[in-house]
Amino acid sequence: MTSNFKREPESGLILVNIEIDNKYELKMILDTGATNTTIDSNALYLLGHDLKDNIGTVEIETANGIIETEVFEIDTFSSLGLTKKKFQIQVYDFLAHGIFSEYNGLLGLDFFEGTKFCIDTRENKITLS
Numbered sequence: 001m002t003s004n005f006k007r008e009p010e011s012g013l014i015l016v017n018i019e020i021d022n023k024y025e026l027k028m029i030l031d032t033g034a035t036n037t038t039i040d041s042n043a044l045y046l047l048g049h050d051l052k053d054n055i056g057t058v059e060i061e062t063a064n065g066i067i068e069t070e071v072f073e074i075d076t077f078s079s080l081g082l083t084k085k086k087f088q089i090q091v092y093d094f095l096a097h098g099i100f101s102e103y104n105g106l107l108g109l110d111f112f113e114g115t116k117f118c119i120d121t122r123e124n125k126i127t128l129s
Helices: 041-046
Strands: 003-004 014-020 024-030 037-038 056-062 065-079 082-092 106-108 117-120 125-128
Touching: 037 041, 056 082
Parallel strands: 024 106, 037 082
Antiparallel strands: 003 125, 014 024, 014 065, 037 106, 056 065, 065 082, 117 125
């Protein structure tokens, strides 16, 4: 299956839409350098998720050092024609830590686990098989 993506004109970042629970759509950055998918806690809260419902915490290493994130399990998480059930995401409060972005998080490599994918930057397409 092949999906188109948009590029951020100034930075060249790959932008994708994701869907949570078959009803909420968010814009995220595809980050092949990120091991795990991370969503801004403010976005998750606005979608109606109680931030007290995390299933644990985990420390991750970022370019700015080690941070602690909360882990949530999302019933249905979809992007680029691929759907994951009971998908665990990391949640971090972007605003509280001085991260200001029009995007709601990073789509990490964990989303593609068990999937072969090819990113074509000439045609702005991602092919999954």
